[in-house]
Amino acid sequence: MTMPDLVATRDVNALTEWLAQADPLEIAEELGRLPVADRAIPFRLLPKDRALEVFEALDPLHQQELLQGLREASVRELVEDMDPDDRARLVDEMPAKIAKQVLGGLSPRERALTATLLGYPENSAGRVMSPEVVNLKANQTVADALARIRRIGGSAETIYALPVTDDERRLVGALGLRDLVLADPNTQVGDLMDREVYSARVDQDQEEVARLIQEADLLALPVVDTEGRLVGIVTVDDAMRILEEEQTEDVARAGGAEPLEHPYLSTSVLGLARTRVVWLMVLIVAATLTVNVLQLFETTLDKVVALALFIPLVIGTGGNAGSQSATTVTRALAVGELRPTDVLLVVLREARVGLILGGMLAALAFLPTLLFIPDQRMAVVVSLTLLSVCTLATLVGSLLPLLARRLGFDPAVMSAPLISTLVDATGLVVYFLIAKTILDI
Amino acid sequence: MTMPDLVATRDVNALTEWLAQADPLEIAEELGRLPVADRAIPFRLLPKDRALEVFEALDPLHQQELLQGLREASVRELVEDMDPDDRARLVDEMPAKIAKQVLGGLSPRERALTATLLGYPENSAGRVMSPEVVNLKANQTVADALARIRRIGGSAETIYALPVTDDERRLVGALGLRDLVLADPNTQVGDLMDREVYSARVDQDQEEVARLIQEADLLALPVVDTEGRLVGIVTVDDAMRILEEEQTEDVARAGGAEPLEHPYLSTSVLGLARTRVVWLMVLIVAATLTVNVLQLFETTLDKVVALALFIPLVIGTGGNAGSQSATTVTRALAVGELRPTDVLLVVLREARVGLILGGMLAALAFLPTLLFIPDQRMAVVVSLTLLSVCTLATLVGSLLPLLARRLGFDPAVMSAPLISTLVDATGLVVYFLIAKTILDI
Numbered sequence: 113m114t115m116p117d118l119v120a121t122r123d124v125n126a127l128t129e130w131l132a133q134a135d136p137l138e139i140a141e142e143l144g145r146l147p148v149a150d151r152a153i154p155f156r157l158l159p160k161d162r163a164l165e166v167f168e169a170l171d172p173l174h175q176q177e178l179l180q181g182l183r184e185a186s187v188r189e190l191v192e193d194m195d196p197d198d199r200a201r202l203v204d205e206m207p208a209k210i211a212k213q214v215l216g217g218l219s220p221r222e223r224a225l226t227a228t229l230l231g232y233p234e235n236s237a238g239r240v241m242s243p244e245v246v247n248l249k250a251n252q253t254v255a256d257a258l259a260r261i262r263r264i265g266g267s268a269e270t271i272y273a274l275p276v277t278d279d280e281r282r283l284v285g286a287l288g289l290r291d292l293v294l295a296d297p298n299t300q301v302g303d304l305m306d307r308e309v310y311s312a313r314v315d316q317d318q319e320e321v322a323r324l325i326q327e328a329d330l331l332a333l334p335v336v337d338t339e340g341r342l343v344g345i346v347t348v349d350d351a352m353r354i355l356e357e358e359q360t361e362d363v364a365r366a367g368g369a370e371p372l373e374h375p376y377l378s379t380s381v382l383g384l385a386r387t388r389v390v391w392l393m394v395l396i397v398a399a400t401l402t403v404n405v406l407q408l409f410e411t412t413l414d415k416v417v418a419l420a421l422f423i424p425l426v427i428g429t430g431g432n433a434g435s436q437s438a439t440t441v442t443r444a445l446a447v448g449e450l451r452p453t454d455v456l457l458v459v460l461r462e463a464r465v466g467l468i469l470g471g472m473l474a475a476l477a478f479l480p481t482l483l484f485i486p487d488q489r490m491a492v493v494v495s496l497t498l499l500s501v502c503t504l505a506t507l508v509g510s511l512l513p514l515l516a517r518r519l520g521f522d523p524a525v526m527s528a529p530l531i532s533t534l535v536d537a538t539g540l541v542v543y544f545l546i547a548k549t550i551l552d553i
Numbered sequence: 554m555t556m557p558d559l560v561a562t563r564d565v566n567a568l569t570e571w572l573a574q575a576d577p578l579e580i581a582e583e584l585g586r587l588p589v590a591d592r593a594i595p596f597r598l599l600p601k602d603r604a605l606e607v608f609e610a611l612d613p614l615h616q617q618e619l620l621q622g623l624r625e626a627s628v629r630e631l632v633e634d635m636d637p638d639d640r641a642r643l644v645d646e647m648p649a650k651i652a653k654q655v656l657g658g659l660s661p662r663e664r665a666l667t668a669t670l671l672g673y674p675e676n677s678a679g680r681v682m683s684p685e686v687v688n689l690k691a692n693q694t695v696a697d698a699l700a701r702i703r704r705i706g707g708s709a710e711t712i713y714a715l716p717v718t719d720d721e722r723r724l725v726g727a728l729g730l731r732d733l734v735l736a737d738p739n740t741q742v743g744d745l746m747d748r749e750v751y752s753a754r755v756d757q758d759q760e761e762v763a764r765l766i767q768e769a770d771l772l773a774l775p776v777v778d779t780e781g782r783l784v785g786i787v788t789v790d791d792a793m794r795i796l797e798e799e800q801t802e803d804v805a806r807a808g809g810a811e812p813l814e815h816p817y818l819s820t821s822v823l824g825l826a827r828t829r830v831v832w833l834m835v836l837i838v839a840a841t842l843t844v845n846v847l848q849l850f851e852t853t854l855d856k857v858v859a860l861a862l863f864i865p866l867v868i869g870t871g872g873n874a875g876s877q878s879a880t881t882v883t884r885a886l887a888v889g890e891l892r893p894t895d896v897l898l899v900v901l902r903e904a905r906v907g908l909i910l911g912g913m914l915a916a917l918a919f920l921p922t923l924l925f926i927p928d929q930r931m932a933v934v935v936s937l938t939l940l941s942v943c944t945l946a947t948l949v950g951s952l953l954p955l956l957a958r959r960l961g962f963d964p965a966v967m968s969a970p971l972i973s974t975l976v977d978a979t980g981l982v983v984y985f986l987i988a989k990t991i992l993d994i
Contacts, residue, residue, distance in 0.1 A: 135749065137768050141889065169768070262735055271731050272713050272772070289730055290712055294703055308576060326797070327578050327610070329790040331713070331772065348789050349770040352796070356767070359800055360884055366807060367880025367969060368873055376885035381902055385909040388877045392910055393917060395873050396939075402865035403925055413861055417854055420861040424843035424868055424977050431872070432809055432836050432970040436829045439808025443801055444817035448582070461822055468826040469833055476834060484844055498837075528808060528969040529873040536865050 115142040119150050128157050136162060140169035143178070144375065152181030164193050172205045173374045179214070188217040195269055196225040197242045197350065203230065237321045238314040240354065241335045241344030242269030247277045250284060250302030254295045261289070270347050273332035276305045281341045283334055285309055311336050314343055319358050322351035323448070362446060365522065366439065368395065368529035395529055401537040402427075409544040415553050418485050422494050423540070430501040430539040431532030433469060434509035437462050438531050442513045442523045452517040458510050466506030470499035493547045500546070501539040508535060556583040560591050569598050577603060581610035584619070585816065593622030605634050613646045614815045620655070629658040636710055637663065638683045638791065641670040678762045679755040681795065682776045682785030683710035688718045691725060691743030695736045702730070711788050714773035717746045722782040724775055726750055752777050755784055760799050763792035764889070803887060806963065807880065809836065809970035836970055842978040843868075850985040856994050859926050863935050864981070871942040871980040872973030874910060875950035878903050879972050883954045883964045893958040899951050907947030911940035934988045941987070942980040949976060 115134075118127040131139060131154060139158070143151050143166070155178060158166060167175060167190055179187050191199060191214055203211045203226060215223055225243050232238025246268045248257045257274075265271040274292070276285040285305035295304055311334045312321045325333050325348055333351075335344040364371040370387040372379050379387075406413065413419055441458060444450040450458065474495035481491040509531050513523035547553070556575075559568040572580060572595060580599070584592050584607070596619060599607060608616060608631055620628050632640060632655055644652045644667060656664055666684050673679025687709045689698045698715075706712040715733070717726040726746035736745055752775045753762045766774050766789055774792075776785040805812040811828040813820050820828075847854065854860055882899060885891040891899065915936035922932040950972050954964035988994070 135751065135769075137765075168770075258734065265731070265735055271734070289734065290706070293699065293712070293730065293734070294706055310576065324578075326790075326793045328576075329609075331789070348772070348793075349767075352767045352789075352793060355793070355796075356888065360888065363804065363807065363880060363884050366804070367876050369877040369881060372881070375890045376881065377890060377898075381905045381909070384881070384902065384906045387881075388874070388906070389910055389913060392870070392873055392877070392914060392943075396866065396870050396914055396918065399866040399869045400921060402869070403862050406862045406865070407925065410858065410862070414858050417851065417858065417861075420854055420858075420864070421844050421847045421851070423861070423864050424847070424981065425837065425840040427865055427869075428840045428843070428974055428977055429833070429837050431973065432833055433829070435808050435968075435970050436810040436833070439804060440810060440813070440817065440825070440828075443804050447797065447801065449816045449818060457818075461825065464822045465825045465829070468822070469830055472830060473833060473837055477837065480841060484848065502833075527876075529876050532872065532973065533869055536869055540865065 115139075115154065116146055119146060119153055122153075124157065127154055131157055131162075136165040136169050139166045140174075144171065144174050145377065148177045149181070151178050155182070156186075160189075164190065168194065168198060171375055171378075172202050173378055175202050176206055176210075184217070187214065192218055192222055195242060196222065196229060196244065197240055197269070199226050200229040200239065232314060235318050236314065237312045237316045237318055237335050237346060238344070240318050240321075240350050241314070241346045243344045244268045245275065245334070245342065245345040246271055247275050247281070247342055248287075248301050248305075250276055250278070250300070250305065252301045253297065254292050254299045254301065254304065255297035257292055257301050258297070261292075269345060270332045273330065273334070273345065275309070275311075275334040275342050275345070276301055277342050283309065283311055283336050283340060283342050286334060288331070309334070312346065313338065318346075318354050321346055322354040322358070325351035326355065327448075362442075362522075362524040365524035366442065366527050368392075368527040391527075391529070395533050398530075398533045399536065402540055405537050405540045405544075409540075409548075412544055412548060412553055416547070416551060418487075418490065419493075419544070419547055421484065422481075422497075423543070426494065426497050426501060426543050427532075427536045427539045429473060429498060430505040430535040431528075432505075433466065433502045434505035434531040434535045435528035437465070437506045437509035438513055438526055438528065441510045442526065445513060445517055445523050450514075452514060455511070455514050455518075458514060459507065462506050462510040463503065466503035467499075469506065470502030473502055474499040489550050493543075493550050496546050496550070497539075497543045500542050501535070504538060504542065505531070505535045508538075556580075556595065557587055560587060560594055563594075565598065568595055572598055572603075577606040577610050580607045581615075585612065585615045586818065589618045590622065592619050596623070597627075601630075605631065609635065609639060612816055612819075613643050614819055616643050617647055617651075625658070628655065633659055633663055636683060637666040637670060637685065638681055638710070640667050641680065644671065673755060676759050677755065678753045678757045678759055678776050678787060679785070681759050681762070681791050682755070682787045684785045685709045686716065686775070686783065686786040687712055688716050688722070688783055689728075689742050689746075691717055691719070691741070691746065693742045694738065695733050695740045695742065695745065696738035698733055698742050699738070702733075710786060711773045714771065714775070714786065716750070716752075716775040716783050716786070717742060718783050724750065724752055724777050724781060724783050727775060729772070750775070753787065754779070759787075759795050762787055763795040763799070766792035767796065768889075803883075803963075803965040806965035807883065807968050809833075809968040832968075832970070836974050839971075839974045840977065843981055846978050846981045846985075850981075850989075853985055853989055853994055857988070857992060859928075859931065860934075860985070860988055862925065863922075863938075864984070867935065867938050867942060867984050868973075868977045868980045870914060870939060871946040871976040872969075873946075874907065874943045875946035875972040875976045876969035878906070878947045878950035879954055879967055879969060882951045883967065886954060886958055886964050891955075893955060896952070896955050896959075899955060900948065903947050903951040904944065907944035908940075910947065911943030914943055915940040930991050934984075934991050937987050937991070938980075938984045941983050942976070945979060945983065946972070946976045949979075 272289045285307045286309040287305040332347045361371040368391045478495045481494045512526040516523045713730045726748045727750040728746040773786045773788045802812040809832045919936045922935045953967040957964045
């Protein structure tokens with residue numbers, strides 16, 4: 113039986129058995145799929161330390177829903193034991209009234225830590241860092257440093273990356289626990305530490321911070337205030353979560369929708385519709401341009417109805433070529449392979465790519481077009497249009513993400529649907545101009 | 554002056570100054586943008602330990618290109634100092650002859666380590682793990698364990714995650730260096746270790762491994778062979794790189810192109826065209842279906858040419874709605890929020906989302922259509938078509954990724970361009986059937 117079945121039948125023995133053999137990630141995943149009212153049933157059967165592990169693996173929305181089903185004492189215990197940065201994330205999602213109640217149940221120390229984090233702007237390094245960081249001094253010996261870590265390291269988020277500060281708490285270096293453990297106990301921390309140390313400012317964007325952690329292969333990144341004083345540390349697990357969230361956002365935008373705030377199955381049908389409706393409306397308004405264009409050429413169309421047959425094929429191909437180049441350029445920008453200033457470089461490359469692709473499609477389409485309409489001039493029109501539209505679309509598709517970035521927007525809003533829609537109208541103009549010239553109408 | 558300018562002018566003093574103030578990531582990024590022949594110039598000016606850091610931050614293709622510009626002794630030294638898993642990645646990209654030469658220059662120990670990794674299948678955990686892992690025994694004391702780490706930990710990839718094995722090297726638990734440092738030196742490792750330990754099989758797919766590291770917030774994951782014996786460890790930095798690569802692949806596929814193997818600027822124009830041409834051809838062949846459909850309804854079109862005006866708008870909207878739901882479902886599958894078996898659940902949700910969106914668009918489009926064609930029946934045709942096409946596209950867009958996954962394909966191949974193209978032909982059929990009924994032709 114699956115876990116939801118066990119919960120539905122209220123078979124406590126079998127459920128306890130299932131919980132004992134599953135790992136915390138599996139339990140968290142199954143909990144998220146249970147009806148909200150049933151989630152507390154298996155959760156209460158977990159031993160205390162496993163319960164915390166499972167709780168930490170839940171999405172903040174699911175954490176909040178679960179808390180509503182637990183007794184007050186359990187809630188206080190769970191929230192007290194969370195890391196301050198995870199707790200800040202949870203509290204952030206709660207209605208203000210519940211948040212106040214939950215924070216009120218905390219020890220003064222833990223409450224202060226969370227309040228500090230919530231004081232920083234959204235999406236800043238300050239919001240995701242842990243203020244519980246162990247710092248060393250350059251004039252300590254390795255033995256002293258290890259003693260300090262044993263004394264105060266128990267509650268720190270990480271002791272693997274150790275910032276070194278001066279007397280004003282300003283960051284002067286860093287070293288890893290590894291260096292300490294492998295070094296002679298009498299060495300000075302100052303001789304061992306790396307003076308070239310990556311750090312983030314507390315108001316820096318969290319995506320930049322996460323990307324730095326990834327690119328420099330760090331386990332944690334010290335965070336400093338505007339005066340260079342150490343205030344916290346961001347760990348690699350937070351970096352991975354941030355990158356995944358940013359990724360989900362980019363992917364949603366690339367598909368022409370706003371990102372979901374909660375897991376798919378926890379988002380209502382109306383919520384799903386809301387993430388899509390705005391773009392869909394914008395796009396249909398943009399698409400009325402194609403009606404204008406076609407009305408402009410209505411007499412041409414009236415004379416040669418056969419021209420209508422290739423409208424979807426021609427504009428569809430333009431849309432596809434545009435999506436391809438937009439996707440490639442947007443990704444290259446996201447991972448830092450391209451810079452917003454590389455416009456000319458990209459245009460020159462993509463123009464050639466577009467010509468090559470357009471040329472191949474034009475050649476491919478010539479004979480099949482003759483099969484549909486046995487008129488060589490019509491085949492020439494379709495082939496020439498494919499060549500032009502493909503080149504045009506590739507150029508537009510690569511330029512728009514670069515321009516968006518230069519203007520300070522997320523390049524991902526230059527989505528495949530938006531580019532297709534923009535290319536549709538221009539593609540039709542090109543098609544009819546070529547047709548009028550070649551067919552002489 | 555920028556770094557490329559300094560290189561172009563061969564200004565060694567200014568270049569040395571620039572290198573001294575830049576961090577290794579910046580240097581690697583600028584190197585990757587220099588002409589291949591010039592890259593060795595700044596690289597040779599770097600002190601030895603920084604040179605290795607910069608080298609490790611380069612893409613494998615750029616590493617290989619750089620090696621060609623260096624003297625044999627420097628090449629040997631650089632490659633000898635790399636971690637075995639990074640070296641395996643580099644060698645993997647080289648032409649066989651150069652790879653043999655480079656491996657031949659290594660010490661027997663390092664050569665053996667790399668050869669082991671290269672023996673595992675591509676994209677498996679074995680390919681990305683480091684065989685240099687420090688394992689502990691359950692009956693050791695903490696003091697003994699720390700002594701062992703000091704003795705052999707220097708060359709290990711990580712000493713932060715420490716697998717515990719029995720006498721047959723079978724994995725029985727794990728603990729972090731943190732636990733050792735914070736514990737009483739006389740405690741037994743067996744009493745301290747976590748017996749519930751995540752691990753990967755050596756032949757397991759690297760994306761699964763990376764996702765487990767991310768979801769369980771691990772710094773490293775032990776890798777075992779088919780008999781459960783410890784053979785290596787995968788670290789979190791490799792997990793981040795793997796997830797980024799998989800992400801780049803998914804994003805490219807979602808845009809209807811194959812992923813680039815090398816950074817954008819290092820891919821030739823022909824190489825770019827090659828990643829896109831196959832899909833573009835497949836899609837244009839699929840698009841001929843629209844020509845067929847239109848030919849089928851050519852007499853209808855001949856009677857009411859005004860019907861042609863709304864073709865791009867109607868099928869474009871269908872394509873957009875389909876892209877949106879495909880993107881949402883594909884992402885939910887990728888991050889594990891949906892399972893391939895959730896078909897019915899998703900269909901019921903998306904059908905309702907499609908009806909809501911279609912209804913809103915139908916209402917929105919009614920009056921503007923009257924402005925273009927002052928015939929109420931025509932406005933009814935367009936509105937009804939939008940409602941039907943939107944619902945249909947939303948359903949198709951959500952179903953296809955789920956079906957792809959169940960059939961064992963990457964759901965990302967159900968790209969926005971593919972779904973648009975498929976929806977185009979069906980959308981046209983719906984449009985003309987509605988038109989024939991309402992306009993009575």
